[in-house]
Amino acid sequence: MARAARISTTEAPTIDADLSDPGWAKATVITDFKQREPNPGAPPTERTVLRIMYDDSNFYLSVYAYDSEPDQLIVRSMSRDGEVNQGDHIEITLDPGLTLRNAYAFRIGPAGGRWDGLRLNNLQELPEWNAIWEARARRVPDGWVTEIAIPFSSISYVPGQTSWGFDFTRNIRRKTEIVRWSSVNPALPITDVSEAGTLTGIEGVNQGLGLDVVPYVVFRAKHDWSVTGDGAGVSATAGGNAFYKITPGLTGTVTVNPDFSDAPLDVREVNTTRFSLFFPETRAFFLQDAGAFEFGGRSFRRSNFDRQNNNALPFFTRNIGLVGGRPVSLVGGGKLSGEYGGVGIGALSVLTDATPTSPGQVLSVARVTVPAFSQSRGGLIFTNGDPTGKSRNSVAGFDFQYRDDTTFGGNTFQADAYYERSFSNTDGQDDSYALGFNYPNEPFSTEFYFKTVGQNFTPALGFVNRPGIRVYDGTLRYLWRYRGPGTFLRTVAVDTQHTVTTNLSGRIDTRDEALQVQFTTTSDHSFYATVRNNFDRLVKPFVLPHNVIIPAGAYTWNNFNTHTQISRSLPWSVHVDVICCDYYNGDMLRVSPDLRFRPSEYLEMNLSYDGQFIHLPGGSVNINVFTVDGLINFTPDMQFAIQAQFDNISESFGFLGRFRWEFRPGSEILIALGQSALIPGTDFQFQTTALSVRIGHTLRF
Numbered sequence: 001m002a003r004a005a006r007i008s009t010t011e012a013p014t015i016d017a018d019l020s021d022p023g024w025a026k027a028t029v030i031t032d033f034k035q036r037e038p039n040p041g042a043p044p045t046e047r048t049v050l051r052i053m054y055d056d057s058n059f060y061l062s063v064y065a066y067d068s069e070p071d072q073l074i075v076r077s078m079s080r081d082g083e084v085n086q087g088d089h090i091e092i093t094l095d096p097g098l099t100l101r102n103a104y105a106f107r108i109g110p111a112g113g114r115w116d117g118l119r120l121n122n123l124q125e126l127p128e129w130n131a132i133w134e135a136r137a138r139r140v141p142d143g144w145v146t147e148i149a150i151p152f153s154s155i156s157y158v159p160g161q162t163s164w165g166f167d168f169t170r171n172i173r174r175k176t177e178i179v180r181w182s183s184v185n186p187a188l189p190i191t192d193v194s195e196a197g198t199l200t201g202i203e204g205v206n207q208g209l210g211l212d213v214v215p216y217v218v219f220r221a222k223h224d225w226s227v228t229g230d231g232a233g234v235s236a237t238a239g240g241n242a243f244y245k246i247t248p249g250l251t252g253t254v255t256v257n258p259d260f261s262d263a264p265l266d267v268r269e270v271n272t273t274r275f276s277l278f279f280p281e282t283r284a285f286f287l288q289d290a291g292a293f294e295f296g297g298r299s300f301r302r303s304n305f306d307r308q309n310n311n312a313l314p315f316f317t318r319n320i321g322l323v324g325g326r327p328v329s330l331v332g333g334g335k336l337s338g339e340y341g342g343v344g345i346g347a348l349s350v351l352t353d354a355t356p357t358s359p360g361q362v363l364s365v366a367r368v369t370v371p372a373f374s375q376s377r378g379g380l381i382f383t384n385g386d387p388t389g390k391s392r393n394s395v396a397g398f399d400f401q402y403r404d405d406t407t408f409g410g411n412t413f414q415a416d417a418y419y420e421r422s423f424s425n426t427d428g429q430d431d432s433y434a435l436g437f438n439y440p441n442e443p444f445s446t447e448f449y450f451k452t453v454g455q456n457f458t459p460a461l462g463f464v465n466r467p468g469i470r471v472y473d474g475t476l477r478y479l480w481r482y483r484g485p486g487t488f489l490r491t492v493a494v495d496t497q498h499t500v501t502t503n504l505s506g507r508i509d510t511r512d513e514a515l516q517v518q519f520t521t522t523s524d525h526s527f528y529a530t531v532r533n534n535f536d537r538l539v540k541p542f543v544l545p546h547n548v549i550i551p552a553g554a555y556t557w558n559n560f561n562t563h564t565q566i567s568r569s570l571p572w573s574v575h576v577d578v579i580c581c582d583y584y585n586g587d588m589l590r591v592s593p594d595l596r597f598r599p600s601e602y603l604e605m606n607l608s609y610d611g612q613f614i615h616l617p618g619g620s621v622n623i624n625v626f627t628v629d630g631l632i633n634f635t636p637d638m639q640f641a642i643q644a645q646f647d648n649i650s651e652s653f654g655f656l657g658r659f660r661w662e663f664r665p666g667s668e669i670l671i672a673l674g675q676s677a678l679i680p681g682t683d684f685q686f687q688t689t690a691l692s693v694r695i696g697h698t699l700r701f
Contacts, residue, residue, distance in 0.1 A: 002028055002166075003201040005053040012055050015147045017112075017136040019051075019062050027051035027062070030181060033170070037178040038490050038522060039483045040186050044179040046143075048170050052199070056206055059150045063090050065110075065170060067143035074173040074569050078111035078601035079633045080662065081127060085115070086568045086598070088173045090146065093119065095165025095193055096157035097249065097339050100375050100403075102291040103165060103193040104155055108135045110144040111601040112636035120291040121401070122192040129287045131155065132212075132666040132698060153207040153700060156289065156338045158249040166199035173569045176490070176524040186481075187442040188412070194375065194403065209701040210245025214666070216696035218259050225686035240696075241285065250338035250345065251289060258285050258330050259694055260321075268645040268654070270623045272612060274542055276465040279318060286317040289337030292346030293317075293367045295381050297401040297416025297436060311471075312432040312453045314381050314395045314420050315365050316463040320350055323387050329353045331360065344369035344379070358389030363461060375403040381420070386460035393424045393460035414438040416449075422458050429454035429468070429504065442481065448474045455504065466501075469509070473499045493518040511535040524567035533558050536584070545649045548619040550584050557582035571599050586616035604631040624648045637662040646679065653677040653684075666698030 005028045013021035030050040035042045047066040054060060065088070067073060076087040084107050085091075095103040101122050107115040114135045117127040131154040137146035157164070170179040182197030215238070222233040239257030246252050260283045271277055281287060295314055321328055333350030346367035354360045362385060369379035377400075384394040397420025404413045414437070421431040436449030455468035479493040494517055501510040516530040535556045542550040561579040566572075572595070579590040590612045597605040605628075612623040628644040638661045646653045655675040662668040672694075676687040 001198045001200060002030055002052065004028055004059075004199050006201070006204075007053050007055050007060075009055045009057065012058065013060060013062075013147060013149075015134040015136050015149050017138040017145055017147050019064065019145055019147065023053065023060075024051055024062055027053040027060070030168070033168075033179045033181055034184045035177060036169075036180045036184045036186055038176060038481075040184050040481075042483075044170075044172075045175060045177060046172055046179075048179060050168055050181070054202060054205065056204070057151060057153070057208070059094075059152065059202075061092060061148045061150075063146050063148075063170075065090065065143045065145065067172075070139065070141060070143055072174050073110055073139065073144065075109060075111045075601045076569065076598045077109065077604060077631075077633070078113035078636050079604070079631055079639045080113070080637060080660070081115050081130070082113055082604065082631065082633070082639075083568070084109040084113045085171065086173070087601075088144070089171050091169040091171075092148070093165070093167045093169075093193055093196060094150070094155065095196060096155060097161065098158075098163055098165050098198070100165060100194045100196070101377070101401075103196070104131070106131075106133065106135070106148065106150065108137055108146050108148065109601075110137050110139050110146075112137045113601065113633070114636060118287070118291060119191045119193055121294050121297065122189070122194055124294070125191045126281075126287055126290055128282050129290070132700075134665055151207075151700075152205045152248070153210065153212070153245070156245070156249045156251055158339055158342075159247055161249075162203045163198050163200045164202055165193060165196040167193065167196040173524075176522060176567075185412075185442075187440050187445060187479075189440075194405070194412070207245050207248055210248070211701040212243040212666075213240065213699040213701070214242070214696055215240035215699070216259060216694055218692055218694045220693075221691045223689045225689070243288075246336075247338075247340060250336065250340045253285075253288060253335040253337070254332070255285050255330070255334075256332045258283075258333070259692075260285075268625055268627060268647055269610075270545060270612070270625060270647055270649050272544060272614070272623070274538075276463075278463060278465070281317045283317070283321075285333070285335075286320070288335065289346065290317075292337040292344055293348070293365065293381075295367065295379070295397065295420075296399050296418045296434070297414075311464060311466050311469075312420070312434075312451065312457060312459075313463040314397050314459050315367075315383050315461055319387050319461050319463070320363055321352065323352075323355055323358070326355075328355055328387070342371055344377070352387065355389075361385055361387055361389050363387060365461060372400070372402075375405070377401050383459065383461045388460070391425050391458075391460065393422065393458065395420055395422045395459040395462060397421065408439075411439070411441040414440070420457075420459075422456070422460075424456075424458050424460070428456060430456040430458070432457045443479050445477045445479075446475060452504075468504055470502045470504065470506075471499065472501075473497070487522055489519060490522045491518070491520045507537075508535070509537045509539075524569060526563070526565045528563040530561050530563075531558070532561070544614065544616075544621050545623065546619065546621045548614070548616060548621045550616060550618065555584045557584065559583070559588075568596060572597055583614060584616065586614065588612065588614045602633050604633075605629070622648070651678050651680050653679050666700070668696055670694045670696075 011023035013023050049064040051062045074087040077083050089109040091107040093103040093105050103119040105117050118129045134149045168181040183195035218237045224230045242254045244252045331351040336347040349364040352361045365383045367381045369377050381397045386393040399418035402415040416436045419433040432453045434451035438447045451471045475497045477495045497514045499512045513533045518528045520526045537554045538552045564576045566574045575594040577592040592610045595607045608627040610625040625647040630642045632640045640659045643656045657673045659671040672692045674690040678685040
């Protein structure tokens with residue numbers, strides 16, 4: 001616990017990474033840190049001095065990160081929202097509501113590259129969230145220093161709440177050393193803020209009128225090369241967002257003609273499963289206070305691309321603005337999010353544009369959570385609307401999330417439960433419910449959950465990729481942690497996971513059993529080896545690309561996969577996944593290498609390939625997906641990024657280039673150029689070229 005120092009606005013420092021401002025002499029000084037990795041609880045090998053203070057409008061931090069070998073600092077990115085964490089950096093987390101579940105995270109490296117994101121439910125991280133804040137960093141002869149200013153108007157906080165959850169992290173990358181102020185338990189994921197410290201004495205602050213108005217104008221040009229005589233399609237659109245702090249902890253948001261041209265391309269995948277792929281949200285409007293809409297608990301959302309754990313979500317924002325795989329523009333929308341009187345509130349309603357097959361739709365969701373005993377919470381959720389306009393659809397549900405850090409000898413125990421039901425054109429078997437337990441500790445950890453998804457459970461604003469099932473999932477892990485100088489291995493872990501999926505009558509349809517050994521070195525290299533036994537019952541034929549058919553039947557097979565990761569702190573880094581060899585009644589080899597090149601903080605390049613080679617009695621299919629990502633950093637606030645993707649199944653090529661310049665906090669120029677094409681064989685056939693220029697400016701009152 002620490003108490004933040006108060007200064008007057010006349011003593012506010014200039015954010016320039018020069019710590020000579022006299023106001024810093026009044027700041028609270030923290031130097032008592034401990035290692036989280038590689039030796040939890042041990043003193044750090046390098047000295048760190050953190051200073052904290054605030055005035056009426058801003059929260060200030062400065063860090064002097066001493067280093068006995070300053071020429072050995074690792075700096076891999078200086079971009080806004082880049083991979084700052086692959087080099088030396090510091091990070092702070094703020095939990096103004098002392099929820100011990102959700103927090104804001106801010107990160108900065110020695111070259112000034114900065115990153116911000118949301119930590120949700122002690123599990124999920126949303127790096128797409130952006131706030132208005134200032135930070136500068138520079139290298140000095142004995143390390144590096146940084147200054148940070150976070151406006152209170154950029155975050156939500158509870159009125160009268162003078163104690164905030166707070167933690168500080170320093171990463172000394174060449175030593176793979178993570179230093180923390182409070183939470184040093186390596187068994188908890190880095191996104192977990194349940195053991196964060198407490199910062200007291202924050203009072204008498206204000207957000208002004210609490211009103212941010214962000215108008216923008218977008219100029220667009222679009223040309224379809226496949227249409228003879230198609231023009232440039234030049235147009236201009238004005239729109240904007242307005243954010244009003246009804247209370248310091250409760251934000252009202254209004255959007256008109258929202259623009260999503262800053263959203264990156266989705267990761268390209270060719271689906272070789274029987275289930276829909278899950279892609280995370282990347283649009284800023286829906287990420288604002290996204291934690292207010294989280295439902296169910298950690299046991300059912302362990303991975304963004306875990307297709308079974310993400311099954312049966314009552315609300316999934318990617319369904320808004322998308323109908324039948326085609327984008328649909330939003331006319332406008334409103335949102336209420338935050339906390340009032342200890343009650344978490346999330347409410348959203350948007351109006352979509354009309355499509356050739358349906359009129360515009362009003363889509364809405366409401367979520368309420370209330371605190372319970374210990375660190376537990378309970379809540380309700382309700383959604384209404386169908387993006388396709390084909391049905392009258394709504395979903396209602398409740399959940400409870402329990403956490404206990406005292407009963408089991410100071411170890412953490414979590415339990416999550418939910419029930420939800422859809423109301424649509426079909427009655428019966430239209431609900432989903434689940435119960436999960438988690439014991440995330442060292443050296444022993446375990447997790448178990450049970451889930452049922454009714455055959456007719458249809459959340460039109462949610463995500464269901466496999467109805468009519470019951471899932472039983474259990475995981476056990478034992479981890480050995482090695483300490484001391486000269487040690488090559490940092491950790492060795494053995495995991496076993498068993499997942500059984502049945503239909504609603506109890507017949508086993510899918511079984512996945514895995515045994516995994518994981519090695520992590522003190523240099524941050526890692527290697528995993530996994531042996532799996534799979535069973536899948538196909539009640540109807542399953543069709544792969546190129547019309548390769550897997551007949552109906554029951555299949556059992558074994559395969560082996562490895563994961564090799566060379567530390568991403570190096571200028572050259574390689575990551576390779578290999579899966580071999582059985583696949584249904586044939587064989588399959590999947591090789592997925594990823595090469596990253598970061599010679600300095602000014603240039604970043606990623607080359608990725610995903611190859612799947614499947615041979616079955618009914619035919620063969622080879623799948624090749626190529627991806628190139630590049631980034632040129634001119635300054636920490638000016639970047640040019642490119643994405644290029646191609647797969648041989650659709651024979652489609654996609655390119656997106658984005659120039660972004662944040663010429664002042666909250667104000668930017670974005671230029672985006674997109675190109676799609678077909679590449680059948682050796683031909684290159686242009687499809688659509690799109691150019692957009694967006695200028696936005698934040699007016700803060």
